[in-house]
Amino acid sequence: IAGITQAPTSQILAAGRRMTLRCTQDMRHNAMYWYRQDLGLGLRLIHYSNTAGTTGKGEVPDGYSVSRANTDDFPLTLASAVPSQTSVYFCASSDSRGGDLGEQFFGPGTRLTVL
């Protein structure tokens, strides 16, 4: 692995189903993020984690949960999917411990459709 990966690449999901989007990075970055991107809107932060073992809510956290059991993995779970969660989901990571720009590196994205 080089960088940050996401799985699946795309998914069609029935409303009401549970779904976990996976994200793994091998850059040993302390911070990780989940965004959704919808047409005409900027990237919106769902949840974030500044370090393993901690998580925080972003701008649009409702209907989503995350966990950060270790440095590399940051899965996003939709407990009961709804059509408004149809979107492209990006995972990102950054090294925000100082001495760095803190720029975020993005995974390739997961295109999720909820019917």
Added chain:
Amino acid sequence: GQNIDQPTEMTATEGAIVQINCTYQTSGFNGLFWYQQHAGEAPTFLSYNVLDGLEEKGRFSSFLSRSKGYSYLLLKELQMKDSASYLCALMDSNYQLIWGAGTKLIIKP
């Protein structure tokens, strides 16, 4: 609160210069980022400004005026591969990125 504005779409000619503007309002500021995003792909980092002035990186330059809440991205010698969306994002007082909706740049031959 925070607010970021950038034009929805711009068109330019191959070989020319284009300036993409970004204005913002924020109560906390720790820098301004520009990212490039090709259709169907992930955003990639282009530039970062935290102090007023111009940062140059090859064909791309970024300018910041903190007092005016204004930044621009300048692209020179445009190439067809520069057709993409350009995202302006400010880092707030909590070191989180707040994103503009992006400017879609269309390059014509």
